[in-house]
Amino acid sequence: MRRSPSRSIPGPDRRLFVRSRSHRSLLLIALAVLLPAGIFALMQDRDARPAVAQSGGPDPTGIELGLEGIPGQLNRSVSVTNAGDGSGRLFVLEKRGTVRIYRDEVQVSRPFLDIQTRVADDSNEKGLLGLAFHPNYAENGYFFLNYTAGRGNGRTIVARYSVSADDVERADPDSEKVILTIDQPASNHNGGHLAFGPDGYLYIGTGDGGRAGDPWDNAQTTGVLLGKMLRIDVDVPEEGPPYAIPDSNPFIEDPDTRDEIWALGLRNPWRYGFDPATGDLYIGDVGQGALEEIDYQSADSPGGENYGWRLMEGTRCYNPGNGCRKPGLIDPVAEYPHRNNDKSVTGGLVYRGSRYPGMDGLYIYADYATGRFWGLSRDGEGEWRNAEIGKFNVLPAGFGYGEDGEMYIAMDGGRDPSLYRVIQEGVEPVEPTPGGPVPTATSMPDEATPTSEPPTSWPPTEAPPTATQPPTAEPDPTEWNLNLPYLLRQAGG
Ligand SMILES: [Ca+2]
Numbered sequence: 129m130r131r132s133p134s135r136s137i138p139g140p141d142r143r144l145f146v147r148s149r150s151h152r153s154l155l156l157i158a159l160a161v162l163l164p165a166g167i168f169a170l171m172q173d174r175d176a177r178p179a180v181a182q183s184g185g186p187d188p189t190g191i192e193l194g195l196e197g198i199p200g201q202l203n204r205s206v207s208v209t210n211a212g213d214g215s216g217r218l219f220v221l222e223k224r225g226t227v228r229i230y231r232d233e234v235q236v237s238r239p240f241l242d243i244q245t246r247v248a249d250d251s252n253e254k255g256l257l258g259l260a261f262h263p264n265y266a267e268n269g270y271f272f273l274n275y276t277a278g279r280g281n282g283r284t285i286v287a288r289y290s291v292s293a294d295d296v297e298r299a300d301p302d303s304e305k306v307i308l309t310i311d312q313p314a315s316n317h318n319g320g321h322l323a324f325g326p327d328g329y330l331y332i333g334t335g336d337g338g339r340a341g342d343p344w345d346n347a348q349t350t351g352v353l354l355g356k357m358l359r360i361d362v363d364v365p366e367e368g369p370p371y372a373i374p375d376s377n378p379f380i381e382d383p384d385t386r387d388e389i390w391a392l393g394l395r396n397p398w399r400y401g402f403d404p405a406t407g408d409l410y411i412g413d414v415g416q417g418a419l420e421e422i423d424y425q426s427a428d429s430p431g432g433e434n435y436g437w438r439l440m441e442g443t444r445c446y447n448p449g450n451g452c453r454k455p456g457l458i459d460p461v462a463e464y465p466h467r468n469n470d471k472s473v474t475g476g477l478v479y480r481g482s483r484y485p486g487m488d489g490l491y492i493y494a495d496y497a498t499g500r501f502w503g504l505s506r507d508g509e510g511e512w513r514n515a516e517i518g519k520f521n522v523l524p525a526g527f528g529y530g531e532d533g534e535m536y537i538a539m540d541g542g543r544d545p546s547l548y549r550v551i552q553e554g555v556e557p558v559e560p561t562p563g564g565p566v567p568t569a570t571s572m573p574d575e576a577t578p579t580s581e582p583p584t585s586w587p588p589t590e591a592p593p594t595a596t597q598p599p600t601a602e603p604d605p606t607e608w609n610l611n612l613p614y615l616l617r618q619a620g621g
């Protein structure tokens with residue numbers, strides 16, 4: 129049944145602005161001192177979208193990416209992010225249903241959250257897939273999860289959780305408030321990522337529902353939430369509906385289109401992210417059998433983009449095989465073919481750290497199956513440039529920022545290390561200046577897992593990767609990524 133968020137709720141833009149203005153001002157002052165300008169931009173009032181990106185970024189040609197491993201035991205880690213609370217901690221998602229903390233790049237032994245009993249990960253694309261902390265987490269303790277529940281086809285659940293009242297290293301597993309549920313018609317293509325935009329709204333990427341070729345035409349069907357980018361307002365009164373529709377959503381006047389929809393025509397937007405300096409959105413949309421693509425949306429976009437699937441796969445007609453183009457379809461800004469085992473794009477992020485100024489403004493993304501990385505940016509004329517910048521023996525599953533603006537990547541597969549920090553090979557890093565963000569000790573040091581090894585540069589000791597959880601579903605030959613053991617063998621080289 130169609131959810132009908134109360135349109136009588138006052139306009140979300142105005143309400144949040146008024147309600148939290150004083151808190152926000154204090155927070156902004158504190159953050160202005162603590163955080164690099166890029167992260168600060170993310171915290172701006174939602175009414176003030178960031179300025180449009182100036183075109184021009186580093187030429188990816190000639191940039192050599194490096195990865196520095198951060199030791200720790202992770203089981204199928206798929207995402208990494210920070211809480212924006214000044215603690216400097218990293219939070220890593222494990223697909224089976226746990227969230228783990230790294231403090232000062234050292235793994236804390238106890239999980240932040242364990243909801244394995246609620247999460248169904250009985251096939252490879254199911255599980256605990258996305259995590260986003262509320263922009264005001266430091267004040268309200270809220271964070272949001274995207275996971276699948278129920279065996280078989282199952283359903284997607286987006287839910288809010290809270291940190292414990294008395295322990296910053298523990299979330300309250302009983303605090304779940306379900307925000308949105310989407311029934312899944314097949315076990316694959318569940319999207320899974322979550323991200324707050326610079327406007328303060330929650331962006332939810334949904335897959336087309338699954339199987340191959342979008343047999344239900346979900347991505348182009350505007351009456352369903354599958355195959356879309358959704359945009360909702362979670363800052364609503366506790367007693368009312370769990371979310372509201374932003375007044376500026378593009379289809380609220382269209383009775384045939386769900387109000388939650390921000391953009392459509394996506395197949396499986398497994399990972400996406402906003403440039404913290406500009407507010408531009410980059411979406412990695414996993415392709416069918418031929419092309420992987422990066423979709424782009426400028427910060428000043430009013431929404432409503434149609435990224436083409438299943439009419440098109442990348443820049444080619446898919447269904448129909450000819451004459452698929454119709455007005456308004458948006459081509460990707462970069463694509464790559466299935467070749468040399470490249471099979472599934474993991475959308476990345478724009479590097480905005482302070483250690484490698486030569487990569488400032490470079491969008492970095494990867495192929496999950498081969499560990500090949502590319503850099504993407506625009507030249508002074510606004511033309512997109514794309515180049516391979518590295519290839520590593522890893523399965524890149526999710527990119528995230530540390531609180532200091534540096535970029536981290538969670539790798540699937542269960543090896544130690546499975547978490548990496550991005551560096552620029554052959555370039556001496558600019559060390560953080562005193563007075564920069566300082567991680568705050570808020571727990572006893574003995575809660576941290578001692579590690580015997582400092583972070584190691586790639587390659588680490590060559591222990592073969594092990595599939596800790598063989599998928600139970602029969603691999604569909606058209607759906608390569610159900611076959612994890614195969615990929616792990618590939619990555620093991
Ligand atoms: Ca599905």
Ligand SMILES: [Ca+2]
Nearest residue numbers: 435436437442
């Ligand atoms: Ca597309």
